[in-house]
Amino acid sequence: MPNLATGERVVVTRDAAGTRDLASRLATSARPGDLLCLVGDLGAGKTQFAKGFAVGLGIQDVVSSPTFVLMSEYEGRLPMFHLDLYRLADGADALAGGLLDDRQIEGVALVEWAERLGDALPAARLDVLIDGVGDEQRRITLRACSPDYARYLEALA
């Protein structure tokens, strides 16, 4: 992932509930227009993170994997846009196809497999790098890629 970090925090979670709880706490820092990139292998817990984030935004609907629809939208304290670029051949297509569009300045976008955007990845974002699969613990690195996103890290302290 490109861009210099302006702050980083590592959190270890031992189960899916731990990851959801972390995400739920982070959601209290969300502001309109925010972009969170969820990066990790298949089964790392990106969708679990999105589920927890939704809880933190007060979203009542059940959040499921958007792999086949590319983007789902939920209404909470802020709208949440949940994207999954796994099936995307080319990052530029996502932008051309309006996957990341002006509507999202109203809410917070969580993007699984965001690294597929390559050079099209916006510089201002919070990276959530999830390391570990299966029964392993997850090492979750939260990386503020611009100073504005440091508020997510500060809120955890």
Ligand SMILES: Nc1ncnc2c1ncn2[C@@H]1O[C@H](COP(=O)(O)OP(=O)(O)O)[C@@H](O)[C@H]1O
């Ligand atoms: N610490 C953990 N954090 C997140 N998920 C975990 C953890 N430990 C086990 N799991 C399990 O790993 C799986 C993660 O699935 P999912 O969130 O769909 O992954 P992804 O969206 O990254 O492909 C779930 O079955 C979940 O129960």
Ligand SMILES: [Mg+2]
């Ligand atoms: Mg997923």
